[in-house]
Amino acid sequence: MQPGVNTVQDDFDILIVGGGLVGASVALALAKGLRVALLERAEPPALAVLPQDWDARIFAISPGSQAFLAGLGVWPSPRAGRIREMDVRGDAGGAIRFDALELGSEQLAATVENRLLQATLWRALQGKVELIAPALPQAFHADERSASVTLADGRVLRSKLVVAADGANSWLREQAGIAFSRQSYGQQGVVGNFRCARPHGDIARQWFRDDGVLAWLPLPDNLISIVWATDDASAAQLLALSPAALASRVAAAGGRALGDLQPLGKAAAFPLSLGRAASIIGTRLALVGDAAHTIHPLAGQGVNLGFGDAKALAALLDQACGRDPGDAMLLQRYRRMRAEEVLLMQSVCDGLQKLFALADPLSGRLRNLGLNLTNQAGPLKRAMMRHAFK
DSSP states (O other): OOTTOOOOEEEEEEEEEOOSHHHHHHHHHHOSSSOEEEEOSSOOOOOSSOOSSOOSOEEEEOHHHHHHHHHTTOOSOTTOEEEOEEEEEOSSSOEEEEEGGGGTOSOSEEEEEHHHHHHHHHHHHTTTSEEEOSOOEEEEEEOSSOEEEEETTSOEEEEEEEEEOSOTTOHHHHHTTOOEEEEEEEEEEEEEEEEESSOOTTEEEEEEETTEEEEEEEETTTEEEEEEEEEHHHHHHHHHSOHHHHHHHHHHHTTTTTOOEEEEEEEEEEEEEEEEESOSEETTEEEOGGGTEEOOGGGSOHHHHHHHHHHHHHHHHHHTTTOOTTOHHHHHHHHHHHHHHHHHHHHHHHHHHHHHHOOSHHHHHHHHHHHHHHHHOHHHHHHHHHHHTO
């Protein structure tokens, strides 16, 4: 606390630290009947009109996450795309294809820009929660009675429950003394957007390659967004290319399935790792999103796991009917509710990444055979689809 600054205390039922997609959705979901505050270091821009350019960070939103967001009044999102089919190719002839019709649905997932969904959430929060941004947290304290976060300006925010939604490098998780195991994949996720020469048909395409995993996600207006998970050195080489040269490289890596690609904006990259918090709860503390867990993006489930956290926590507190939201027994229920799904998704994505990273011929034949056999096994494939696209 700075000398000479008067301390002001504000009391809330819920204090959320981190105003990204997951943190903002938690705040909005909990705003009914509770006094909620959302603390963010930098206030995201509230977009009054759609920008001409496209955000390089695109998320595949599962039907369950989309329903959750729709229930909060923040869907449909402007210029969202859809994934009607998914075409996955192995590195030695293996292939599997998922079609929404097999589930009696119109789409497997929706595609939406991070920037636009973020702005939509923040607009919806106006007048429903107290937005404290920009703000710099300095200290966290929690005991059996309450929790508090002290800001750099001397303000003290007290609450019954604090939610850590401040990302993989969570300040709040560290302040609470919760260990976080992080296993780097030695890879970067290179992302960018392109216009296609041929219609993409609302089909998501993915290739397991010797140099990593390349995914093309369909966007409206015959655009695609790509995520190329590749080793650090290859990622640096891709980012060093001119936009036109990168577009040519991406098109060639995908077998020119959609013809020539025209670049839209600059590419970017982010490091990939498997992360697990030793516990997703603490004293009057709950962790959500990347603060609780990170996974490899090959299945596109990272943000959906975070929305699953938000949905579970909000439902639990709604059912508590006025009970203390920081009650230790309630938080234990939240931990149990999320344990199985998070562990399963992390294990599947980590296992697939490691399986396709093996270079020996026998492993290559087996994994590609597995893709082909699963593609032919109707009941097994539909069971996988119901879980992955729920």
